Amino acid sequence: MTNSKTISTNSSRAEQTRAAILKAAIREFGAHGLSGARIDAIAQAASANKALLYYYFKNKEGLYSAAIESVSAEVVHNALAALDPKYSPGERLLRCALNHFDRILTKHEFQSLLQQEMVRVQRNEHHGETAFFQSTFRPLMERLLSAVEEGVRAGELCKAEPMQVVYAIFGTNVFYFLSAPMVATALGIEPFHPQALEARRRGAVQLWGNALFVDRAHGAKLVQKVLRQMPMPEVKDFQLRRKFA
Amino acid sequence: MTNSKTISTNSSRAEQTRAAILKAAIREFGAHGLSGARIDAIAQAASANKALLYYYFKNKEGLYSAAIESVSAEVVHNALAALDPKYSPGERLLRCALNHFDRILTKHEFQSLLQQEMVRVQRNEHHGETAFFQSTFRPLMERLLSAVEEGVRAGELCKAEPMQVVYAIFGTNVFYFLSAPMVATALGIEPFHPQALEARRRGAVQLWGNALFVDRAHGAKLVQKVLRQMPMPEVKDFQLRRKFA
DNA sequence: TAGTATTAACTAACTGTTTAATTAATGACG
DNA sequence: CGTCATTAATTAAACAGTTAGTTAATACTA
Numbered sequence: 001m002t003n004s005k006t007i008s009t010n011s012s013r014a015e016q017t018r019a020a021i022l023k024a025a026i027r028e029f030g031a032h033g034l035s036g037a038r039i040d041a042i043a044q045a046a047s048a049n050k051a052l053l054y055y056y057f058k059n060k061e062g063l064y065s066a067a068i069e070s071v072s073a074e075v076v077h078n079a080l081a082a083l084d085p086k087y088s089p090g091e092r093l094l095r096c097a098l099n100h101f102d103r104i105l106t107k108h109e110f111q112s113l114l115q116q117e118m119v120r121v122q123r124n125e126h127h128g129e130t131a132f133f134q135s136t137f138r139p140l141m142e143r144l145l146s147a148v149e150e151g152v153r154a155g156e157l158c159k160a161e162p163m164q165v166v167y168a169i170f171g172t173n174v175f176y177f178l179s180a181p182m183v184a185t186a187l188g189i190e191p192f193h194p195q196a197l198e199a200r201r202r203g204a205v206q207l208w209g210n211a212l213f214v215d216r217a218h219g220a221k222l223v224q225k226v227l228r229q230m231p232m233p234e235v236k237d238f239q240l241r242r243k244f245a
Numbered sequence: 246m247t248n249s250k251t252i253s254t255n256s257s258r259a260e261q262t263r264a265a266i267l268k269a270a271i272r273e274f275g276a277h278g279l280s281g282a283r284i285d286a287i288a289q290a291a292s293a294n295k296a297l298l299y300y301y302f303k304n305k306e307g308l309y310s311a312a313i314e315s316v317s318a319e320v321v322h323n324a325l326a327a328l329d330p331k332y333s334p335g336e337r338l339l340r341c342a343l344n345h346f347d348r349i350l351t352k353h354e355f356q357s358l359l360q361q362e363m364v365r366v367q368r369n370e371h372h373g374e375t376a377f378f379q380s381t382f383r384p385l386m387e388r389l390l391s392a393v394e395e396g397v398r399a400g401e402l403c404k405a406e407p408m409q410v411v412y413a414i415f416g417t418n419v420f421y422f423l424s425a426p427m428v429a430t431a432l433g434i435e436p437f438h439p440q441a442l443e444a445r446r447r448g449a450v451q452l453w454g455n456a457l458f459v460d461r462a463h464g465a466k467l468v469q470k471v472l473r474q475m476p477m478p479e480v481k482d483f484q485l486r487r488k489f490a
Numbered sequence: 491t492a493g494t495a496t497t498a499a500c501t502a503a504c505t506g507t508t509t510a511a512t513t514a515a516t517g518a519c520g
Numbered sequence: 521c522g523t524c525a526t527t528a529a530t531t532a533a534a535c536a537g538t539t540a541g542t543t544a545a546t547a548c549t550a
């Protein structure tokens with residue numbers, strides 16, 4: 001939709017550079033925001049000439065939009081997988097919470113970019129990507145809300161406002177990673193240590209197991225099952241971020 | 246500590262302008278971040294000459310630091326009030342959740358600025374404000390954590406990682422306001438409508454009443470009491486934010 | 491060779507910061 | 521009290537560095 005150039009031929013060198021630019025843009029925009037990101041930095045990171053960015057994506061905003069759309073699509077696609085109806089509604093939520101945590105952990109550049117976009121929309125600095133957001137995020141939201149409603153109806157989950165549950169699950173994860181560096185300096189702890197991460201991941205899903213289910217024992221059992229089936233992914237470079245930018 | 250000029254005489258015209266600059270800076274930095282904020286914009290909003298910002302605060306970063314410190318101090322001071330030991334540990338947490346929600350609601354420019362700072366610390370772009378953060382946020386954190394621990398020990402609250410509870414309470418509120426505009430465009434709802442806000446506020450504290458307490462009936466009772474004693478404050482200009490950059 | 495992909499050099503606008511000059515406040519002192 | 525000297529507060533204008541965006545020329549390739 002935003003792409004000025006639709007990918008016509010199959011992957012030639014052109015597409016490779018285009019992909020490299022997009023990848024570098026996700027990093028740079030996520031790290032510095034739209035205004036803070038530097039076109040030259042993106043070009044250099046993609047080892048492409050600056051003018052190429054204008055060749056493939058109309059301008060800075062065009063590149064930003066493309067980055068957002070690319071990331072959003074992949075994130076939603078990923079999250080939807082955790083909401084498989086073959087699991088009970090409660091288990092779906094637990095899986096979704098874990099999946100969300102793991103996604104932030106392994107793809108923090110995605111998360112940074114989405115956060116940047118959230119504050120940008122908050123300031124009404126977005127212009128007309130409404131249609132894209134609707135088509136992308138709406139299905140995810142609907143599956144989430146209906147999972148809560150279904151769970152409440154079936155007597156598995158406590159009566160609660162569905163939206164509130166969604167805010168709580170995602171908000172806890174987002175806020176953990178968002179505040180972690182500040183918590184680290186303020187309290188002198190190390191929230192990105194693999195052990196701390198593992199504990200937090202388990203703690204989060206245990207909290208929801210205890211909080212949302214009518215039968216807390218049943219919740220705890222599901223937590224154990226889900227934790228067993230979804231081990232924490234390898235975390236590669238979280239300590240490296242200190243050195244980096 | 247950061248102030249190059251210590252306030253010597255009592256409020257003359259000089260102090261007024263200094264305060265005006267600081268207030269404008271909080272707005273501008275909160276709205277656009279450190280790099281996005283424009284010195285000219287702050288000067289104009291404070292109806293002060295640009296060079297005055299350099300006269301009172303050494304440079305852009307100095308002004309930013311002053312804004313952060315001012316906001317942080319007030320926020321922490323405000324939050325500590327809700328943690329009065331005369332309430333039971335569980336009630337303290339509920340009050341803290343409500344207090345936090347209300348602060349974001351009434352002083353969104355504070356929240357914006359703190360969020361900006363969080364992502365800034367996340368990028369390791371802070372330089373040496375560590376001491377300030379420690380002295381300011383540590384007492385709050387300690388009172389929060391000890392409230393959870395005390396509540397668990399007394400059998401009022403479910404066994405849970407104290408930090409996890411803190412992340413959940415604050416994270417839910419932060420994420421609600423952070424994601425609301427995006428949710429609004431993505432789902433076509435109006436999260437800043439006073440009725441929606443009231444529902445969300447009640448929903449949040451009800452969720453915690455149901456989630457954290459061993460005796461859910463007791464939790465629900467406390468929720469009712471706290472909601473009665475802490476009515477939602479008047480919200481003045483949340484709809485105006487649409488017009489306002 | 492014709493069109494696509496890529497590059498290097500260039501520009502116009504913007505922004506944080508400084509400087510030097512001007513006005514207001516404060517204090518000294520006859 | 522008044523007059524002057526000194527400091528504090530404020531202003532307008534310019535500087536210096538940076539950045540998004542352009543252009544015109546060049547390499548590649550089908």
